[in-house]
Amino acid sequence: MNLIHQSQLAKEHAYCPYSKFRVGAALLAQDDKVFTGCNVENACYNLGVCAERNAMSKAASEGYRSFKAIAIASDMSDQFISPCGGCRQFMREFGSSWEVYLTKPDGSYLKMDVNELLPVSFGPDDLSMEKVFNIPNK
Numbered sequence: 001m002n003l004i005h006q007s008q009l010a011k012e013h014a015y016c017p018y019s020k021f022r023v024g025a026a027l028l029a030q031d032d033k034v035f036t037g038c039n040v041e042n043a044c045y046n047l048g049v050c051a052e053r054n055a056m057s058k059a060a061s062e063g064y065r066s067f068k069a070i071a072i073a074s075d076m077s078d079q080f081i082s083p084c085g086g087c088r089q090f091m092r093e094f095g096s097s098w099e100v101y102l103t104k105p106d107g108s109y110l111k112m113d114v115n116e117l118l119p120v121s122f123g124p125d126d127l128s129m130e131k132v133f134n135i136p137n138k
């Protein structure tokens with residue numbers, strides 16, 4: 001699958017001098033445009049950004065809001081790379097039914113969707129739900 005190959009190419013750009021854990025992502029928009037991303041670490045460790053969020057931010061910053069799929073690549077040969085909790089929530093922002101391909105370097109993959117990765121999620125629609133405003137403030 002081409003998207004998986006593109007995620008593997010994106011991994012080559014990973015900036016991970018601290019963890020040495022390379023990750024790449026390739027995000028397929030509804031019009032078939034592909035946005036790639038890699039993890040970018042920082043000497044201030046907690047500022048590092050995941051490959052998946054980089055790809056989604058690149059797309060969003062160019063006006064894209066709707067996606068068909070994302071493929072994620074790493075160097076782990078024994079295990080499919082799985083997105084972190086933060087990236088799952090970031091994916092959820094753009095819908096819960098699009099596809100996520102967890103891959104291995106040999107190109108094998110596990111196909112899931114956002115809802116499977118983040119069930120009973122909190123998303124944009126929840127902000128428009130009816131609220132109770134008369135909660136006493138002590």
Ligand SMILES: [Zn+2]
Nearest residue numbers: 050083084087
């Ligand atoms: Zn992540």
